[in-house]
Amino acid sequence: MRILSVHNRYQIRGGEDESRQAEENLLREKGHTVEVYEEHNDRIAQMNSLNVASRTVWSQESHDIVKQRLRKETHDIIHVQNFFPLISPSIYYAASSEGVPVVQTLRNYRLLCPNALFFRDGQVCEDCLGKFLPIPGIVHSCYRENRAATTAVASMITVHRALGTWMKMVDVYIALTEFARQKFISAGFPPEKIVVKPNFIHPDPGVGTGNGGxxxxxxxxxxxxxxxxxxxxxxxxxxxxxxxxxxxxxxxxxxxxxxxxxxxxxxxxxxxxxxxxxxxxxxxxxxxxxxxxxxxxxxxxxxxxxxxxxxxxxxxxxxxxxxxxxxxxxxxxxxxxxxxxxxxxxxxxxxxxxxxxxxxxxxxxxxYTAETNYLRLMEIYRKVKIKK
Known part of the structure; x- marks a missing residue:
């Protein structure tokens, strides 16, 4: 199986990156071909704010890169790990035009909440949950405490809601827990399109003693x-x-x-x-x-x-x-x-x-072992391919 893995990296490598890389390495270990399309937030320093804002909503560059890659080699799946902010949902449309099914892992709540956390002023906040236009997020400057930047994120969320991107252009969403799955369902995402597959730890680090006190x-x-x-x-x-x-x-x-x-x-x-x-x-x-x-x-x-x-x-x-x-x-x-x-x-x-x-x-x-995770991931990939 040939998979195109897509992700936008941040300056600081965190658990999201660890999990994504572990998944890619596991697939390669199992004999699959995994190609990577990656953008890095370091590029933002070379762009003006208007350019970054427009790319957040629709990156023609990313659309064309993904389309070219899918045309050059036959791919079975495009697995989107994170498109925000430089890659954008435009890549879904590139995949659709080439007939390649899209799997999107939901590693945060970005499609529902401008700051992706459901967290504001030191406590849980669901003010934007289910809202077509996340106005509360803009009012409170929830993304990077910057109203202009938050408006760009809110525009991305709203434009793609209006286009039906979230409903039509992704074949399967992977939530990491049932709790996260239910949040997306409560926001109007179709339950049949959201499956649960947790992250995993590989290689097995082995058992400790617990005697450190x-x-x-x-x-x-x-x-x-x-x-x-x-x-x-x-x-x-x-x-x-x-x-x-x-x-x-x-x-x-x-x-x-x-x-x-x-x-x-x-x-x-x-x-x-x-x-x-x-x-x-x-x-x-x-x-x-x-x-x-x-x-x-x-x-x-x-x-x-x-x-x-x-x-x-x-x-x-x-x-x-x-x-x-x-x-x-x-x-x-x-x-x-x-x-x-x-x-x-x-x-x-x-x-x-x-x-x-x-x-x-x-x-x-x-x-949470690699083997259990691999079997679940293959089950998801095969169902998506059959559907397509």
């Missing part, structure tokens, strides 16, 4: 990731267990301050994935305090692969990924007191945590 946070140091909840909870815990924080982001200064003020809090900055996996395997548990509707929760699944349970906010997709009482615990999102109480419970119930370690690893082996 610390809790672990891995992720972007930002408000939506719940850093304020995390640090307040550790203040309440008063040094009962140490906390290692891996990552970087806009709240780095707040984390630096916490290191000097709170006993047992350590900031490690960015780390290579091999080191992150080691830290996960030795941690007693992972803390996942997000305040927004995560579309998946890759960090929690990486922890499961190491046999480490997660204490996670009961919100969005992560509440679906973590089975409270079996592979971890839930706490109320944004509630530092509840998070602290769940950590205290975990510290006083070591046998339960040991059982959770076994269940977390079992969950990984059942749902």
């Amino acid at each position: 610390y809790a672990l946070f891995v992720g972007r140091l930002s408000v939506e990731k719940g850093l304020d909840t995390l640090l307040t909870a550790w203040e309440k815990l008063g040094g009962k267990i140490s906390l290692k924080i891996v990552g970087d982001g806009p709240l780095a200064d707040k984390v630096k301050q916490a290191v000097t003020e709170l006993p047992g809090v350590e900031w490690l900055g960015r780390k290579p994935m091999s080191e992150v996996h080691y830290l996960m395997g030795e941690a007693k548990f992972l803390i996942f305090p997000s305040k927004w509707y995560e579309t998946f929760g890759r960090v929690a699944v990486e922890a499961f692969a190491k046999g480490t349970p997660a204490i996670a906010a009961n919100i969005g997709a992560i509440a679906e990924v973590v089975d409270s009482g079996r592979t971890g615990l839930h706490f109320q999102p944004g509630d530092a007191k509840d998070l602290a109480s769940k950590v205290e419970w975990a510290l006083t119930n070591p046998q339960k945590i040991l059982q959770m370690r076994q269940e977390a690893r079992k969950e990984f082996e059942t749902k």
Whole structure:
């Protein structure tokens, strides 16, 4: 099978990129031909704002590049991982003109919300959900806190709603969880076109010991990731267990301050994935305090692969990924007191945590291995090809 994988890369490589690259590598390992069409946001610095805005709605350049590639070689599938902002939905039309089916992975909520997060002013916001024109997003300058840039994103969403692009030009959407799938359905996307296939971890990092005696946070140091909840909870815990924080982001200064003020809090900055996996395997548990509707929760699944349970906010997709009482615990999102109480419970119930370690690893082996993911992806590709 020959697949054209399409994605727009950002300056900072994150979980979205990790998941996309893992999928491409897996397909190649299985003998498929995977070609890549990639744009990088570095190009934006060479463009004026009007050019960027127009490309966000319709990039004729990307349309022509994809069409030329599809004409040059016969492709079975075009798999769009991310078209925003430089590639645009124009590529769907290029694929349609060449009779190639389109699969789109929904890695965020960009088609429903200008900032793609359903998150504003420190809390969940669904003001634009289901609206033909996402005016609230424009009013609040939700994309990059810039009204002009938000207007460009809102225009892209609205123009392609009017054209019927989202309904007609994509054969199958892949949501990473049932929670994310339901959000798109509630916005009017056809249920029969949205399937669920989670991300996966490959290669298997193997099980850790859990004997490190610390809790672990891995992720972007930002408000939506719940850093304020995390640090307040550790203040309440008063040094009962140490906390290692891996990552970087806009709240780095707040984390630096916490290191000097709170006993047992350590900031490690960015780390290579091999080191992150080691830290996960030795941690007693992972803390996942997000305040927004995560579309998946890759960090929690990486922890499961190491046999480490997660204490996670009961919100969005992560509440679906973590089975409270079996592979971890839930706490109320944004509630530092509840998070602290769940950590205290975990510290006083070591046998339960040991059982959770076994269940977390079992969950990984059942749902999140490369082989399971490959079989599901092939099932999706074959159905799309038959339909076309």
